[in-house]
Amino acid sequence: MTDSRSAPPRRLTTRPTIAIAQLLLVIAAGALWAASRLPWVTIRSFDGLGPPRQVTLTGATWSTALLPVAMLLLAAAVAALAVRGWPLRVLAALLAAASFAVGYLGISLWVIPDVAARGAELAHVPLMALVGSGRSYWGAAVAVGAAVCTLMAAAVLLRSASVAGPAHPGTTKYTGPAARQATARRDDDGPMSERMIWDALDHGVDPTDRPDGSDTEGR
Numbered sequence: 001m002t003d004s005r006s007a008p009p010r011r012l013t014t015r016p017t018i019a020i021a022q023l024l025l026v027i028a029a030g031a032l033w034a035a036s037r038l039p040w041v042t043i044r045s046f047d048g049l050g051p052p053r054q055v056t057l058t059g060a061t062w063s064t065a066l067l068p069v070a071m072l073l074l075a076a077a078v079a080a081l082a083v084r085g086w087p088l089r090v091l092a093a094l095l096a097a098a099s100f101a102v103g104y105l106g107i108s109l110w111v112i113p114d115v116a117a118r119g120a121e122l123a124h125v126p127l128m129a130l131v132g133s134g135r136s137y138w139g140a141a142v143a144v145g146a147a148v149c150t151l152m153a154a155a156v157l158l159r160s161a162s163v164a165g166p167a168h169p170g171t172t173k174y175t176g177p178a179a180r181q182a183t184a185r186r187d188d189d190g191p192m193s194e195r196m197i198w199d200a201l202d203h204g205v206d207p208t209d210r211p212d213g214s215d216t217e218g219r
Contacts, residue, residue, distance in 0.1 A: 017160045018080050024153035025077040025095075031146035032070035032102065036060035038139030040109060041119045047129040055123040059139045062122065063105045066143065069098055073150060080157060088161035095154035103147035109140040 036059040046052040059066050076095055083091060109115070116133040120126070 021153040021156040022077040024149045025073045028146040028149035029070040029073040035139045035142040036066040039136040040139045041115050042134040043119045043123045044131040045125045045129040092154045092158040099147045099150035106140040106143035
């Protein structure tokens with residue numbers, strides 16, 4: 001039997017994967033910040049009393065959710081270090097939902113039939129004075145890119161949550177009390193009750209695996 005104690009803990013092997021997800025979240029947050037500063041819609045108006053006026057609406061004005069979502073992504077990047085198991089899956093699901101919301105905000109600028117009415121309202125321009133409107137697609141494109149990065153980060157975190165499991169029995173730092181008790185009982189070569197066997201299995205401990213030199217066969 002191969003000594004499984006030589007294998008690294010599975011929690012340690014997931015750290016590089018989580019680091020990739022964190023990097024993607026930071027990139028997405030930076031992209032959303034940039035998108036909030038870029039122009040999205042231009043409104044031109046003329047009221048007949050003064051010169052024509054042009055108002056440029058940035059992403060933060062056109063969609064007030066960009067900056068809050070960027071802050072959420074930064075918080076999620078930090079939280080990914082502290083959560084494991086099902087909380088990490090919940091975090092990945094929230095990030096996936098956020099990515100679809102941000103993607104919708106960016107794509108809607110392309111597909112919405114007319115931006116003039118909403119743009120005039122945001123620019124505080126009367127519809128009677130509205131002359132025309134224009135769209136700038138760079139900000140929306142950056143937002144869609146941020147949505148893609150967020151969705152990729154969610155997929156990476158979900159994969160990390162499915163790969164990460166309980167620590168190896170040989171590493172008692174991350175082993176639960178029931179697993180440590182089962183390991184101690186196994187090391188003493190004493191009999192294990194049915195309850196102890198199930199507790200060991202629940203905590204990722206093989207109750208039939210005995211340390212080297214403790215095999216009672218041949219005694």
